Amino acid sequence: MPRYHLIGAALLLSLAGAAQATSFVVTTDAVVRAGAASTDATSDVTSSFRDDKIVQAARDDAASFVGSEGAIRGASLESAFLHIRQQLPALQASDAQLARAILVL
Known part of the structure; x- marks a missing residue:
């Protein structure tokens, strides 16, 4: 009977390792896609608004x-979003992408 317990434990450990590897890959892919999207917005915003008060x-x-x-949206940030979107009407960026771009400046 102890042999079955060892085999069962080994099987559970191998499945847990596979699940962790899969979640790591999914998380990494999501982060890379989000990074690529924000990079596009960042390059447009940073080149145009580096010295904008x-x-x-x-x-x-x-x-x-x-x-x-x-969750926290300050008045200065809302003003900056409006200003950026008026200056670059073709820019298709979310508020989160614009906020990250402003932090990069």
Whole structure:
């Protein structure tokens, strides 16, 4: 009987290892895709707004926005979003992507 317990334990451990590897791959893929999307927005915003006072003033609000996953939206950040979207109407970026781009400046 102890032999069956050892085989069962080995089987459970191997399945757990496979599940962890799969979740790691899925998480990594999601992070890479999100990074690529925000890189596009970041390159457009950073090249245009590096010295913009409205955008620079929103850095603290952008940090709060990113840190709270969008729950905290400061007035300076809202103003910067509006300003950026007026200056670059063709830019297709989410608020989260813009906030990350502002932090990169």
